[in-house]
Amino acid sequence: MPRGKIELGSVETLSILDCKGTVDEGLMPLLDNKTLLKAYRLMLLGRRLDEQAMRYQRQGRIGTFAPNIGQEAAQVGAGLAMKKEDWFAPSFRELGVWLARGMTIKNYFLGWMGIEDGNSGLKGTANVPVAVPVATQCTYAAGIAWGIKLDKKKAACVVFFGDGATSEGSFHEGINFCGAMNLPAVYFCQNNQWAISTPRKKQTKSETIAQKAIAYGIHGIQVDGNDFFSVYVASIEALKRAYEGKGPTLVEAITYRRSVHTTADDPRVYRSEKEEKEWDEKDPIHRMRSYLEKKKILTKEDNEKLEAVIAAEIKAGYVEAEAYRNSNIDPLSYFDYIYKEIPPYLKWQKEIARHHLKGRNVIKGATEPVKGTGGAAAVGQLEEAED
Amino acid sequence: MAETKRLTMVEALNLALFEEMERDKNVLVLGEDVGVDGGVFRVTKGLVEKYGEERVVDTPLAEEGIMGAAVGLALYGKRPVCEIQFSGFIFEGYEQLESHARRLRLRTHGALECPMVLRAPCAGGIRALEHHNESAEMIYGHMPGLVVVMPSGPRNARGLLKAAIRSNDPVVFLEPKSVYRSIREDVPLHDDVYPLGKAAVLREGSQFTVVTYGAQVKLVKEVMKKGIExxxxxxxxxxxxTIMPFDYETVVQSVQKTGRCLIVHEAPRSGGLGAEIVARLIEFSFLYLEAPIERVTGWDTPFPFYAREDTYLPDAQRITSAVHNILSY
Incomplete structure (x- = not known):
């Protein structure tokens, strides 16, 4: 066999909305003003909810928290492209998708208060809960997509993960499974450039994440993840491909984690202020607002009103969550959700636990208030400071 | 007399799969070589011919992919029965058991469940290569939320697999492959479902109790027969x-009657199920014990290459000696 070359195809790229709020009209999706305002509202709600949650964490009202700041367009763009029947397999940084799919603020806070109960509403929905171990949702997403295919439903499973996740075996096994079986799945990578302190370039020698699609024999596209319209269009196209039996798509949304990995992280240790500043003007909310104002879909006054409504909504959601936590909930309910029926020995353990709890209020609030960043890394420091 | 058929464990498991796939169209089988090949041990033989490639699926060679797909299918509403070719390869997909299958019910406060079955041949005794002999049941047994099952013969293999497929909990179903073809039993042809979490008293007696499971049941029965005679x-x-949650009540009742107990399993001794049984007997039957509880188990070593496997596995000599110890105390 002589030397030759195998041409392996290419990946698409897409960018519609620039940093000044101007769009490439030829690429714009057909969206009415109501939908545009909904998208903006969800993005803004996500941003303010994150900011408030960060404050609550510092005040000790909720536990360690992972914000989504800077990634709102990627999340809301994909979330609004999905239909109710499409399955949603999240990691832990998809607030915008959750909001687009109707999650309540109360339930969001309950999760961060360390209370499972907020997830009980998932029954009968196409939403599965947050997956913390990185990329592990990428494998079960294949099973969900497989179920959809077996039932010949016009739906897809959309699975979310970050750039770091693409180094995991779970990502590879899941996406390869979907490719090999031609399953209706969308692998949506929020490439936010950082996996805690490890930059994207240390994860892989690949120039893009999207190009990995070529190796799996599936469609790949890299989009400006801070541009709502690009993300929306790419997601709609990927879903359409899935509905039509054309198999999975890998979408790489280029974005930036503008805040901390979690409240236990301090980015000043590993990245420069200069780099962070460079992403200021690419901020997704700022860009969307500029567009809407230019098109006179949103006025400054509208925006102020919206800010006030959102602030009140967030506060009310938190109050509801806190009231639920303080409403004398069963501190041992988890014993009932291990097996369909509680085995005798576990029942015995539950009784013992109950006996020792008598007369004590043991539902825990998050933590003592903390000052500044630090979290896990600061635990030792605090102890030292007390010496 | 109910109608019966004389079957090996492989044939009985195969029958259970046919019956459950027939009963519920949501049941599907996935794994490596489970289709035309019928599985390397032939447990899934003939299924693809009857139920087609949509429900009997040769997957890519990817254990986490298989186990993850099973979790996803179960979340979606199907009843996946996945096969991992040898239990020694479960570890490549272990993540999905630990992080998801067992936790989904708790994580969602009861809203979601994960009714999947993971089948895998386990344990030693067939002169197999490394990684093909493990008895790692207590690794899964220490993961609350999983049900861990190990049949000992054709009849309970069929009945337990049927129950596992119908269960709404994730079940790790470990098949001792040395028993696959070494025993034939009369298997009743009616819908014979064995409850999970329930032990079987194979012989009632008054002198001492032997607690065992899996491949060791056959050995224990042979040694006891000789001792009785x-x-x-x-x-x-x-x-x-069922290894976990196991039926300690039956064990406790028995030992309260006999006062003496021997536990036999192939898995390593420390932290093995035997250790937990001892602990429960101390908790619930301390004053009934007439002798220290004896354990005959695999050693606290990895399973050796096969030329030395007989030194690792429990045998008649060790079991007989342990019985003498508890009787002469």
Whole structure:
């Protein structure tokens, strides 16, 4: 066999909305003003909810928290492209998708208060809960997509993960499974450039994440993840491909984690202020607002009103969550959700636990208030400071 | 008399799969070589011909992919039965059991469940290569939320697999492959479903209790038969069938009657199920014990290459010696 070359195809790229709020009209999706305002509202709600949650964490009202700041367009763009029947397999940084799919603020806070109960509403929905171990949702997403295919439903499973996740075996096994079986799945990578302190370039020698699609024999596209319209269009196209039996798509949304990995992280240790500043003007909310104002879909006054409504909504959601936590909930309910029926020995353990709890209020609030960043890394420091 | 058929464990498991796929169209089988090949041990033989490639699926060679797909299918509403070719390869997909299958019910406060079955041949005794002999049941047994099952013969293999497929909990179903073709039993042809979490008392006796499961049941029965005939022993023999959550009540009742107990399993001794049984007997039957509880188990080593496997596995000599210890105390 002589030397030759195998041409392996290419990946698409897409960018519609620039940093000044101007769009490439030829690429714009057909969206009415109501939908545009909904998208903006969800993005803004996500941003303010994150900011408030960060404050609550510092005040000790909720536990360690992972914000989504800077990634709102990627999340809301994909979330609004999905239909109710499409399955949603999240990691832990998809607030915008959750909001687009109707999650309540109360339930969001309950999760961060360390209370499972907020997830009980998932029954009968196409939403599965947050997956913390990185990329592990990428494998079960294949099973969900497989179920959809077996039932010949016009739906897809959309699975979310970050750039770091693409180094995991779970990502590879899941996406390869979907490719090999031609399953209706969308692998949506929020490439936010950082996996805690490890930059994207240390994860892989690949120039893009999207190009990995070529190796799996599936469609790949890299989009400006801070541009709502690009993300929306790419997601709609990927879903359409899935509905039509054309198999999975890998979408790489280029974005930036503008805040901390979690409240236990301090980015000043590993990245420069200069780099962070460079992403200021690419901020997704700022860009969307500029567009809407230019098109006179949103006025400054509208925006102020919206800010006030959102602030009140967030506060009310938190109050509801806190009231639920303080409403004398069963501190041992988890014993009932291990097996369909509680085995005798576990029942015995539950009784013992109950006996020792008598007369004590043991539902825990998050933590003592903390000052500044630090979290896990600061635990030792605090102890030292007390010496 | 109910109609019966004389089957090996492989044939009985195969029958259970046919029956459950027929009963519920949501049941599907996935794994490596489970289709035309019928699985390397032929447990899934003939299924693809009857139920087609949509429900009997040769997957890519990816254990986490298989186990993850099973979790996803279960979340979606199907009843996946996935096969991992040898239990020694479960570890490549272990993540999905630990992080998701067992936790989904708790994580969602009861809203979601994960009714999947993971089948895998386990344990030693067939002169197999490395990684093909493990008895790692207590690794899964220490993951609350999983049900861990190990049949000992054709009849309970069929009945337990049927129950596992119908269960709404994730079940790790470990098949001792040395028993796959070494025993034939009369298997009743009616819908014979064995409850999970329930032990079987194979012989009632008054002198001492032997608790065992899996491949060791066959060995224990042989050794006890000889002891009964030659030494006049009167053992009560318990086959646990479900490893976790296990039927400690049957064990406790038995030992309260006999006062003496021997535990036999292939898995390593420290932290093995035997250790937990001892602990529960101390918790619930301390004052009934007439002798220290004996354990005959695999050693606290990895399973050796096969030329030395007989030194690792429990055998008649070790079991007989342990019985003498508890009787002469």
């Amino acid at each position: 030659e030494q006049g022993w009167d053992p009560e023999i318990i086959d646990l069938q």
